[in-house]
Every structure is written in structure tokens, then in C-alpha cells.
Amino acid sequence: MPTTGRTMTASIGNRHFVLRRLHSLLGLLPVGAFLIFHLWENSQSRFGAEHYNREVVEALQGLNYLVPIELLVIALPLLLHAVIGLAITREMRAEPIRYRYARNWAYWLQRLSGVVILLFLLLHVGMTRIQGLWTPAIRDDLYGYMQTLLSNPGFFALYLVGLLASVFHLANGLSTMAIVWGLTTSAAAQRRFAWACAGFGVLLAALGVHGMLGFLS
Amino acid sequence: MRETPSTIELRIRRQDGPDTPPYWETFVLPHAPDHNVVSVLMALREHPLTHDGRRVDPVCWDHNCMEEVCGSCAMLINGVPRPACSALIDQLEQPIVLEPLPKFPVVRDLLVDRSAIDAGLRKVHAWIEIDGAWDTHEPPPRIAPQQWAADYLYSRCMSCGCCMAACPQFGAGADFVGPAPLAQVRLMNAHPTGRHDKTERLHAIMAEGGLSDCGNAQNCVRVCPKAIPLTTAIGELGRQTTIQALKDLFGSS
Amino acid sequence: MSAPGAIVVGGGLGGLWASLRLAEAGFPVRLFSLFEVKRSHSVCAQGGINAVLDTKGERDSIEQHILDTIKGGEYLANQPPIKSLCEQAPGLIGTFARMGVTFSRTPEGGLDLRLFGGVKHRRTCFAGASTGQQLLYGVDQQVRRLESLGRVEKFEWWEFLSLLIDADGRCRGILAMDLRSLEVRAFPAETVVLASGGFGQLYAPKTTTSTNSTGAAASRVYQQGAWFANGEFFQFHPTAMLGHDKTRLMSEAARGEGGRVWVPRTPGDRRDPTRIPERERFYFLEEFFPAYGNTVARDEASRAIWRVTRELGLGIGGGDRVYLDLTHLDRRFVATRLGAILEIYRKFAGSDPLDTPMEIFPAAHYGMGGLWVDFERDADGGMRPGSARNHATNIPGLYACGECDYAYHGANRLGANSLLSASFSGRVAGEAAANYLRGLDPARPALAETVIEAERRRQETINQRLLGADGEENPYTLHQALGALMTERVGVVRDNAGLEQALDELDRLEARLARIGLGEANRWANQTLIFTRQLADMIVLAKAVTASALARDECRGAHHKPDFELPIPEGSFPGDPEFEDYRARWRENNTRWLKTTLAEYAAPRPRIHYQAVDLSVCPPSEPRDYR
Structure with a gap:
């Protein structure tokens, strides 16, 4: 079989392909799934401090193998997704002004939101989970802590940006993931699925905003 | 006016x-x-x-x-x-x-200098392996008109480079072969005998600079002067590489 | 000694096919092209490629294809090559399909066929509306495959300048110029296949050919001693849309589906055509040819348009244009039947033929003539497969194929035969050149270094002179003068006084070219220098074409001299004395003129002589009678 002159040959043995597909997969499972779960949990803020602190925070903290789960199912996949994502973002030569097409904007925003999310998460995780490690007061009344935090308009805006960036990143990521894995091929199918993802994103954003407002009631 | x-x-x-x-x-x-x-x-x-x-x-x-x-x-x-x-x-x-x-x-x-397009076509094996350019005294392989209609869209690519110029993932310093060569993989993989080398072509585009480097900005399809459905090709290749990866991982019968 | 190498000049259908067959025969091939090979002019052929597949239940036959090709060329082409061309066409199509060419399909998935001008059977394979492009890409992909195996090496952005000819008169390589650095370099080789395409740019801008179809390469080997045959036969397409840069072909289908050609009856009428009432319109094709009307044959239509614009002065606004009108037809009908035409016209004229009549004029389309090439007849009456004589020019070691040869079309070309002849001749030339290489004396001496050095110095001197040229003439202006002259005097209709004048004019153009100012100081990718070199060779070629046209005193195919017309006497039929008299004169004319024109380079005027045509398949017996 003639093979000369072909410089590209790879398959699952190729790190590049595996890492890219891994990145795509991680975005949905577990990272995306965790985001949905997290926003759903936090939407219980509307039931008040007592309910939230008991049913959400305590219940989660009572989980068996909590730390390994947090590390292996959330932190590590998130880290991997972020690192590969940053590498992908480095390749970008976006020209959002020259090509004012929705998908081109989405391409640019996906990368931009990725960086925004990363910065936001450093702050968010640092101020809640990490700081909580040595400040038991945060763990004991996370609701109150969040209430104080979100009452500050600056922090509220910051959280809103973090939330919307995350939701956009997930919804748009889902729609391109369908192309990457070959679920949607025709332009019509890609468009339909993009609308479905957009609808899902709006619902998820509503859930998240609702949760944020729940802390202020 | x-x-x-x-x-x-x-x-x-x-x-x-x-x-x-x-x-x-x-x-x-x-x-x-x-x-x-x-x-x-x-x-x-x-x-x-x-x-x-x-x-x-x-x-x-x-x-x-x-x-x-x-x-x-x-x-x-x-x-x-x-x-x-x-x-x-x-x-x-x-x-x-x-x-x-x-x-x-x-x-x-x-x-x-658009030689990068030519290099891309070489990299992805954008041809049909034939025994030789002589008459084999057989009727040509049959292709359904519906399949022809889809294939023909891709065979009109004239390597003008507009899609590559608009692609945010293609350019100096990046490995990405760009949309035009990828679309040819879609075309060659559909041909009745071109199919025989599908695995080789898919392995080619699963390497660095291949399909995974597409960022789905989809500018390519917007600027293509021949209205070639480049992003459909990319979606179809996504499906083909997914199946190929599963075959490679679990073995194909 | 390692395997002797071959050089192919030109990367269109002919050149790529030749490269393919040479490389498959085991010889290293270096392929030279002015640009990336897939941009070659072959891509422009839209309609299709003829091959008798007879899959439409019409009892088409290869014999009929041979006859149609011979008669279409008015018997001027040697017949054994035509026989082989038509016989091998179906196999060639099959090979193209194996390469992955996207031929249009029947509901059963077989190759679809369409009807094309001048024949009675559906015989034309096609790939949508871009057959030439698809065929070229098929071979291009195969050459790329061989390139990746190291068996073909491409030199794109290199221009062929001249042949290296040894003391025995054999072609032993080429001299080429890098179109970026302008470096002139010698490439020794044992055989050269020239596939440099046509020369429509002699008629610019009234030509449908690409801007690189200058004929310069053919002219260069002609100046080194290769014969240029039948140069006077150039096909003009009657309906091409006008442009400053070129004229774009509007398919004959526009007339076939009911399009009407007209001009305003009043000279210089500048009214909006849709406001000109019916009685003030001159539907001249319908008046000149009551039986055929607008669907009259290409040549007749071209001449009628010529007459109306150039002789009667009725062109739109007094210029070189007439209306091709589709506005009276049902919009939906036109949109479905003529979609491709509508798209081209809308795209390049910016107006919609459904709303306003198209403006068209005849344009130089295809040169039947070209470099003279040999063939060897086999016992079956065709071309002997693999003979090293096939497609060999009169310079040993130099082969020619594609539009730059003269072999298959005689005095006029059948529609959809050009893609066929380009592909077939490329394949034959590649095989012939391979056999030429096999037959070489292994002990042959190497090409003398002095020959290479002298030729290199000659070419570099031309570059140096041009870089320093600071006269008052502009090469691009001169090109327009050349195009206007050729269109006017050596175009659709010719007469000897005009042709004499044209030769004098060409001498004057040559003298003006000697006084050019290059006007481009940058030595890097200096396109003016590159073009000026081509223009000089175009003028030389134009002289060969004009001298050939001057010498031939008859009307045959695309060469039309009204002074020597032999019209069929009206209302008379075989058996009538007038008709028999006509038949006798027709025979006499054939005895006198049924021969190949050969132009041999000489300064200041080419030497013209003739060669008999091989009529062994089907000698002419009866005049053509379309009544």
C-alpha cells in the first residue's frame, strides 16, 4: 500500500485527537452536568436560609467520599478542560469585526467566555469552597455568606457575568459538540440544534439568575 | 440603486x-x-x-x-x-x-502564495487510488443521482483559498489544513472505490492540523464563492472520525 | 545512467494526462506551469465530453462519431487519429470515472448523456455545468498522488522560454524562467511534451479564453523550427457576453430554447431595449435564415452578427454588440432550462436576462490549428498504440498535445470534442514520449554545456534588454491593438486585401514593441516583463495565423473568405445541371485546397507550404447539404 508523502496519520493513538475529543466530552460530562446540577441546587435559595443551609449545603457535605468526588469528578475534569481550552484559545485569530456572522461571534465569545469563566471560578471557588476550609462560618451559613456577598452590587454584577458566561459557554459548546462528534451535519440540522441549545441556555440562565435572586429575598 | x-x-x-x-x-x-x-x-x-x-x-x-x-x-x-x-x-x-x-x-x-492548499490536499490523501490511468474495460462504478448531487457540490472547489483566508484557525504558525482539503476528504470518502482508503484519510485528518483544529466559526461557508457546504462536510467528517475512533478503540469486524 | 527524464510544459488536461502516462511508464516527470496546474484553461469548458456510450437507446455508433468529427472539420483533419480518438473515448470516460470525476448520473446511477450541437444522438457525458473543471481535477488528483510518491515534480510559477536543441537537432530539455525571481534556468531532459493550450488571447478582449492562453509557448517552439499547422482555422462562438477583460461564453442553449437575436432597425438607437417596439427591431437571423431562424449553426450566426454590426453598422449604439433576448419567454421556463446562463450573466453583467435582453458578440473561442504532429497508421486504419511517432512534432524529442496541437478538428471543431481531444492526445503523447525514451541510444552523448550556456545567455539578454527598456510604447496597449487587429482582419470574415494589411500591421506592431518602455522597476515578479515577452511571441504567432489565412483562398469550416464562397445554387438539387456544375466545382476546390497548411518560421514572413490529408477512413464524396 503506497503511503509515502502522507505526513498525517493518526488515530486514537494520537494525543492530539484524543485530547481534543476529551476536551469536548469533558465540557458536557462532567463539567456541564455539574453546572446544571449546581445551578439547580442553588436555585433552592428561594426556600430561605434554613432550607438552603440544611438541604443543600449540609446534604452535600455529608456525602460519602466528598473530597475525592470533588477532586476527581469536578476539579480535575474542569482543570483538564480549562488547560486544553486555553491551548485551543491560543490558536485563535478571531476577526469578529470583519466577519459579523453569528457563528463567528459565537466562536470568539466561546473563547472569551472560557477565559472569563476561568478567572471567575478562581474567585468563586476561592471565596467559597477554599476559604471555607479554614473559615467554618462560611460552611455553616453559606446562605448568609452569599447573601452578604451578592448584596454588594459589584459582586452581584461579577456573579452575573460569571453565570452568563458559563451558561453561554455550555450552550454554545453543546451546539458545536454536536458538529464535532458528527451528530448534526447539514446546515439545517446544525441550525435547529443551535436553536435548541439557545433555548436550553435561556432556561439555564433563568434558573441561575433565579438562584442568585433567591439569596437576596 | x-x-x-x-x-x-x-x-x-x-x-x-x-x-x-x-x-x-x-x-x-x-x-x-x-x-x-x-x-x-x-x-x-x-x-x-x-x-x-x-x-x-x-x-x-x-x-x-x-x-x-x-x-x-x-x-x-x-x-x-x-x-x-x-x-x-x-x-x-x-x-x-x-x-x-x-x-x-x-x-x-x-x-x-497558496501552495498551502496543495500541501493540504497532499496531506489528507485527496485522491482515489487507481491501479493506473488505463482502460479497464469495465463500466464505471454506479453512483445514485442523489449521492451525485451531494458529491458534486464538493467537486466544484477551485482552491481559491477564500475559505482559508476567512478561517480563524488557519494561518501562518498554525497546523490546521483548512476547510478546502477537509471537504475533499468528504468527497473522496464517498466514492465507490475511494471508500477503500477511507480509514487512511480519516487517520490523516485525526492528526495534528486535522479536523480537530476546526473551531466551528463557520466563516468558510459564508465566504465560499461556490456556496460549497463546507460545514456540512466538517460535520460529516466529525461523524466519520467518531465512528473510526470507536472502530480503532474496540476493533472493527 | 539513471532513467531519462521527461518534461511536460502545461498543466491542463493534456499536460496532466501526458505526465500521468509518462510517470506510470516509470520515467521521472518534471511538470512546468505558469500557475497552479488546477487553474488551467481546461476548467472553462462547461458543456461536456463526447463518447459513444449509446446508453439512451438511440443506436449511436462510434462510426457515427468518427463521421461527425471528420465532417465537422470539413475533412481537413487526418482521419486515423480521429478514428482512434472516437474508439477510445468510452474507455477514457471510464478511466475518468474511476478517478472520481463527478459525472452527472441517470436515475440508475449510470453516466448520463446529453445532446450537443451538430449531432443527432445523445453522446455527451457531462458533470453538471462544469465538466472541464471536473475532468481536470480528476487528473490533477492523480498527478498529486504520483507527486506524493516522488514520481512527478511540479514547477508551478515557471514559464517555458525555449527548447534546448542539440547538434543533431534533437530536443534535449528546456529553458525556463522563475516567474518570481526571473531566474532563467536550464532543465536538461530527453523529451519534452508541450501542452501549452490555445492562443485565443491573440483576439483579446474578444475571446472566451483565459488570459494565459497566449500561445506564447507554441510560438516559441515554432520559432525554433516546429511547424504550425492550420493556424487560419479559429472557431468563433457567436454568443458571448461582452466585457472589458474578456467575453464570456453564453451557451448555445440560449438560442436553442427560444432566445431571439436582434438589433434596433435605426442605427445608433440608444433607447432602453425594452422600450423599442417590435416593428423597430431587426430580427436578422430570422430574416437571413428563414428555415433555421435563431438556431442557425455557430458559424452562420457569427457571420450574420458580423455583417449586421460591421457592414450594416446596426450594432447597438453603433458598436460591436447585438441583443440576445429571452424576455419574451416564460420566466419559469427560462429559469429551469437556462439556469446556468442566467447565473453567469447576472453574476458578470449585473443585470437579469429575464428583465433586459443580453448584449452579445462573437468571440474567438478555440483554435483548431496548432503545432503539427505526426501519427503512425496501424493495420486497422487508426493510430498505432504506443508508436513514438504519435503526437511527435517535426523536432525529434518534442511532442505536442491538447489545444496547442492541430490534430483532430480540421477546419472546425464539434462541440464537446475539445475535452476529448485534450485528454486523449495527452494520453497518447505521454505514451509516445515514453516509448521515445525507451528507444533512446543508451550511449548518447550528454547535451553540450555550450548549448545550454548559449541559450541561457540569449534568454537573459532579452530580460536585461527589457528591464532597461524605456521607450514610449506600452505592452498592454499594444496587446489591445493586436486583439483589435486580429478581430477586425483575421476574424469571423476575411478578405485578402485585409489580410495583406494585417501582415503589414503586425510588422508595425513588432516595430512598436521594440520601442516599449517597461514601466516596472521592481525585478521581483515583474509581470510586465513576463507579459512583454509573451506579447512578442504572440505577434509572431499572429503572423503565422494571418499568413496561413491569406494563403488559403476558399471557405472551409471556420475560415471564411466570401470572395471564394461556393454557395449551393438555390432551388437546385442533385441531378439538376446547376447542382452538378456546383458539385464539379466543389470537387475541384477540394483537389486544390483539401490539404494541411504548414507555417514554417522565417523572418519577416513565415513560409507556407502544404501537406496532404490522410483521408483513409472516409474520403469526401458529397458536398454537405443542410437543406
Whole structure:
């Protein structure tokens, strides 16, 4: 079989392909799934401090193998997704002004939101989970802590940006993931699925905003 | 309809050689109906005077068929990559800004080196393996007209490079082969005997610079002058590589 | 000694096919092209490629294809090559399909066929509306495959300048110029296949050919001693849309589906055509040819348009244009039947033929003539497969194929035969050149270094002179003068006084070219220098074409001299004395003129002589009678 002159040959043995597909997969499972779960949990803020602190925070903290789960199912996949994502973002030569097409904007925003999310998460995780490690007061009344935090308009805006960036990143990521894995091929199918993802994103954003407002009631 | 202007004003980004800095020059020519960008550049090369009357070297550019089928004359016209022969002057905003097709190394003025497309086609094995170019005395393989209709869209790609120019993932320093060669993989994989080498082609595009480097900005499909469904090809190749990876992982029967 | 190398000049259908067959025969191939090979002019052929597949239940036969090709060329082409061309066409199509060419399909998935001008059977394979492009890409992909195996090396952006000819008169390589650095370099080789395409740019801008179809390469080997045959036969397509840069072909289907050709009856009438009432319109094709009307044959239509514009002065606005009107037809009908035409016209003229009549004029389309090439007849009456004589020019070691040869079309070309002849001749030339290489004396001496050096110096001197040229003439202006002259005097209709004048004019153009100012100081990718070199060779070629046209005193195919017309006497039929008299004169004319024109380079005027045509398949017996 003639093979000369072909410089590209790879398959699952190729790190590049595996890492890219891994990145795509991680975005949905577990990272995306965790985001949905997290926003759903936090939407219980509307039931008040007592309910939230008991049913959400305590219940989660009572989980068996909590730390390994947090590390292996959330932190590590998130880290991997972020690192590969940053590498992908480095390749970008976006020209959002020259090509004012929705998908081109989405391409640019996906990368931009990725960086925004990363910065936001450093702050968010640092101020809640990490700081909580040595400040038991945060763990004991996370609701109150969040209430104080979100009452500050600056922090509220910051959280809103973090939330919307995350939701956009997930919804748009889902729609391109369908192309990457070959679920949607025709332009019509890609468009339909993009609308479905957009609808899902709006619902998820509503859930998240609702949760944020729940802390202020 | 806009009022027809009496002149044609061109702003052209020029460059004397691959390693010299670019500069801009403005030219004003008398208006005539039925002009396109190539025919105006032809008129200009006869009298290459800048708007302030300076005699300069004629502008260098590439052209051949002027029927939008050879792909030579693609350039950036008012910021959009497109073939110059089918860019009608009366449909363009003035001054008309001409720049070399981005992402490709400039040779001189509007002339660029698009050998990256050829290299990409070689990398992805964009051909059918035939025993030899002789008569095998057999009827040609049958292809359903429905499949033909889908395949034909891709076989019209003229390697003009517009899709690559608009692609945010393609360019100097990046490995990505770009949309045009990928679409040819889609085409070759569909051919009754081209299918035999599908695995090789898919493995080729699963490597660095292959399909995974597509960022789904989908500018390619928006600027393609032949309306080739490049993003459909990319989706279909996504499906083919997914299946290929599963085959590679779990073994195929 | 390693395997002797071959050089192919030109990367269109002919050149790529030749490269393919040479490389498959085991010889290293270096392929030279002015640009990336897939941009070659072959891509412009839209309609299709003829091959008798007879899959439409019409009892088409290869014999009929042979006859149609011979008669279409008015018997002027040697017949054994035509026989082989038509016989091998179906196999060639099969090979193209194996390469992955996207031929249009029947509901059963077989190759679809369409009807094309001048024949009675559906015989034309096609790939949508871009057959030439698809065929070229098929071979391009195969050459790329061989390139990746290291068996073909491409030199794109290189221009062929001249042949290296040894003391025995054999072609031993080429001299070529890098179109970026202008470096002139010698490439020794044992055989050269020239596939440099046509020369429509002699008629620019009134030509449908690409801007690189200058004929310069053919002219260069002609100047080195190769014969240029039948140069006077150039096909003009009657309906091409006008442009400053070129004229774009509007398919004959526009007339076939009911399009009407007209001009305003009043000279210089500048009214909007849709406001000109019916009685003030001159539907001249319908008046000149009551039986055929607008669907009259290409040549007749071209001449009628010529007469109306150039002789009667009725062109639109007094110029070289007439209306091709589709506006009276049902919009939906036109949109479905003529979609491709509408798209081209809208794209390049910016107006809609459904609303306003198209403006068209005849344009130089295809040169039947070209470099003279040999063939060897086999016992079956065709071309002997693999013979090293096939497609060999009169310079040993130099082969020619594609539009730059003269072999298959005689005095006029059948529609959809050009893609066939380009592909077939490329394949034959590649095989012939391979056999030429096999037959070479292994002990042959190497090409003398002095020959290479002298030729290199000659070519570099031309570059140096041009770089320093600071006269008052502009090469692009001269090209327009050349195009206007050729269109006017050596175009659709010719007469000897005009042709004499044209030769004088060409001498004057040559003198003006000697006084050019290059006007381009940058030595890097200096397109003016490159073009000026081509223009000089175009003028030389134009002289060969004009001198050939001057010498031939008859009307045959695309060569039309009204002074020597032999019209069929009206109202008379075989058996009538007038008709028999006509038949006798027709025979006499064939005896006198049924021969190949050979132009041999000489300064200041070419030497013209003739060669008999091989009529062994089907000698002419009866005049053509379309009544």
C-alpha cells in the first residue's frame, strides 16, 4: 500500500485527537452536568436560609467520599478542560469585526467566555469552597455568606457575568459538540440544534439568575 | 440603486516583495459600465498613475479564467475574501479597498502564495487510488443521482483559498489544513472505490492540523464563492472520525 | 545512467494526462506551469465530453462519431487519429470515472448523456455545468498522488522560454524562467511534451479564453523550427457576453430554447431595449435564415452578427454588440432550462436576462490549428498504440498535445470534442514520449554545456534588454491593438486585401514593441516583463495565423473568405445541371485546397507550404447539404 508523502496519520493513538475529543466530552460530562446540577441546587435559595443551609449545603457535605468526588469528578475534569481550552484559545485569530456572522461571534465569545469563566471560578471557588476550609462560618451559613456577598452590587454584577458566561459557554459548546462528534451535519440540522441549545441556555440562565435572586429575598 | 459615480477609486495595499513592509496607494480611474475588479486592474496596469499623478509600478495580481472557475483572482475586496473577476464595480462601495488574500504569504502586491492548499490536499490523501490511468474495460462504478448531487457540490472547489483566508484557525504558525482539503476528504470518502482508503484519510485528518483544529466559526461557508457546504462536510467528517475512533478503540469486524 | 527524464510544459488536461502516462511508464516527470496546474484553461469548458456510450437507446455508433468529427472539420483533419480518438473515448470516460470525476448520473446511477450541437444522438457525458473543471481535477488528483510518491515534480510559477536543441537537432530539455525571481534556468531532459493550450488571447478582449492562453509557448517552439499547422482555422462562438477583460461564453442553449437575436432597425438607437417596439427591431437571423431562424449553426450566426454590426453598422449604439433576448419567454421556463446562463450573466453583467435582453458578440473561442504532429497508421486504419511517432512534432524529442496541437478538428471543431481531444492526445503523447525514451541510444552523448550556456545567455539578454527598456510604447496597449487587429482582419470574415494589411500591421506592431518602455522597476515578479515577452511571441504567432489565412483562398469550416464562397445554387438539387456544375466545382476546390497548411518560421514572413490529408477512413464524396 503506497503511503509515502502522507505526513498525517493518526488515530486514537494520537494525543492530539484524543485530547481534543476529551476536551469536548469533558465540557458536557462532567463539567456541564455539574453546572446544571449546581445551578439547580442553588436555585433552592428561594426556600430561605434554613432550607438552603440544611438541604443543600449540609446534604452535600455529608456525602460519602466528598473530597475525592470533588477532586476527581469536578476539579480535575474542569482543570483538564480549562488547560486544553486555553491551548485551543491560543490558536485563535478571531476577526469578529470583519466577519459579523453569528457563528463567528459565537466562536470568539466561546473563547472569551472560557477565559472569563476561568478567572471567575478562581474567585468563586476561592471565596467559597477554599476559604471555607479554614473559615467554618462560611460552611455553616453559606446562605448568609452569599447573601452578604451578592448584596454588594459589584459582586452581584461579577456573579452575573460569571453565570452568563458559563451558561453561554455550555450552550454554545453543546451546539458545536454536536458538529464535532458528527451528530448534526447539514446546515439545517446544525441550525435547529443551535436553536435548541439557545433555548436550553435561556432556561439555564433563568434558573441561575433565579438562584442568585433567591439569596437576596 | 446608488447613483453611478463618474470615477472609480481604488485603495490598494501594496508590497514590493515577501519581506518588505506593505504600503497603501490610491488610484482614480474613469468609470465605465460593466467593470469588475480584474478589468479595472487591467485598465490600471496600462496607466499606473496614483491619484496624485505619480507614475508607479503596475499592481501585481493573479488572474486567468475570469469566469470564477479557476480560483486565481481571489483577494480581499472591501474586507471580504472573494474572486475579483466576479466583483462588479457598480456593486461595490467606493473607495474600493483591495488587499492580498490574508493568511497566505504575500509574493508581491495582491499576489499570494497558496501552495498551502496543495500541501493540504497532499496531506489528507485527496485522491482515489487507481491501479493506473488505463482502460479497464469495465463500466464505471454506479453512483445514485442523489449521492451525485451531494458529491458534486464538493467537486466544484477551485482552491481559491477564500475559505482559508476567512478561517480563524488557519494561518501562518498554525497546523490546521483548512476547510478546502477537509471537504475533499468528504468527497473522496464517498466514492465507490475511494471508500477503500477511507480509514487512511480519516487517520490523516485525526492528526495534528486535522479536523480537530476546526473551531466551528463557520466563516468558510459564508465566504465560499461556490456556496460549497463546507460545514456540512466538517460535520460529516466529525461523524466519520467518531465512528473510526470507536472502530480503532474496540476493533472493527 | 539513471532513467531519462521527461518534461511536460502545461498543466491542463493534456499536460496532466501526458505526465500521468509518462510517470506510470516509470520515467521521472518534471511538470512546468505558469500557475497552479488546477487553474488551467481546461476548467472553462462547461458543456461536456463526447463518447459513444449509446446508453439512451438511440443506436449511436462510434462510426457515427468518427463521421461527425471528420465532417465537422470539413475533412481537413487526418482521419486515423480521429478514428482512434472516437474508439477510445468510452474507455477514457471510464478511466475518468474511476478517478472520481463527478459525472452527472441517470436515475440508475449510470453516466448520463446529453445532446450537443451538430449531432443527432445523445453522446455527451457531462458533470453538471462544469465538466472541464471536473475532468481536470480528476487528473490533477492523480498527478498529486504520483507527486506524493516522488514520481512527478511540479514547477508551478515557471514559464517555458525555449527548447534546448542539440547538434543533431534533437530536443534535449528546456529553458525556463522563475516567474518570481526571473531566474532563467536550464532543465536538461530527453523529451519534452508541450501542452501549452490555445492562443485565443491573440483576439483579446474578444475571446472566451483565459488570459494565459497566449500561445506564447507554441510560438516559441515554432520559432525554433516546429511547424504550425492550420493556424487560419479559429472557431468563433457567436454568443458571448461582452466585457472589458474578456467575453464570456453564453451557451448555445440560449438560442436553442427560444432566445431571439436582434438589433434596433435605426442605427445608433440608444433607447432602453425594452422600450423599442417590435416593428423597430431587426430580427436578422430570422430574416437571413428563414428555415433555421435563431438556431442557425455557430458559424452562420457569427457571420450574420458580423455583417449586421460591421457592414450594416446596426450594432447597438453603433458598436460591436447585438441583443440576445429571452424576455419574451416564460420566466419559469427560462429559469429551469437556462439556469446556468442566467447565473453567469447576472453574476458578470449585473443585470437579469429575464428583465433586459443580453448584449452579445462573437468571440474567438478555440483554435483548431496548432503545432503539427505526426501519427503512425496501424493495420486497422487508426493510430498505432504506443508508436513514438504519435503526437511527435517535426523536432525529434518534442511532442505536442491538447489545444496547442492541430490534430483532430480540421477546419472546425464539434462541440464537446475539445475535452476529448485534450485528454486523449495527452494520453497518447505521454505514451509516445515514453516509448521515445525507451528507444533512446543508451550511449548518447550528454547535451553540450555550450548549448545550454548559449541559450541561457540569449534568454537573459532579452530580460536585461527589457528591464532597461524605456521607450514610449506600452505592452498592454499594444496587446489591445493586436486583439483589435486580429478581430477586425483575421476574424469571423476575411478578405485578402485585409489580410495583406494585417501582415503589414503586425510588422508595425513588432516595430512598436521594440520601442516599449517597461514601466516596472521592481525585478521581483515583474509581470510586465513576463507579459512583454509573451506579447512578442504572440505577434509572431499572429503572423503565422494571418499568413496561413491569406494563403488559403476558399471557405472551409471556420475560415471564411466570401470572395471564394461556393454557395449551393438555390432551388437546385442533385441531378439538376446547376447542382452538378456546383458539385464539379466543389470537387475541384477540394483537389486544390483539401490539404494541411504548414507555417514554417522565417523572418519577416513565415513560409507556407502544404501537406496532404490522410483521408483513409472516409474520403469526401458529397458536398454537405443542410437543406
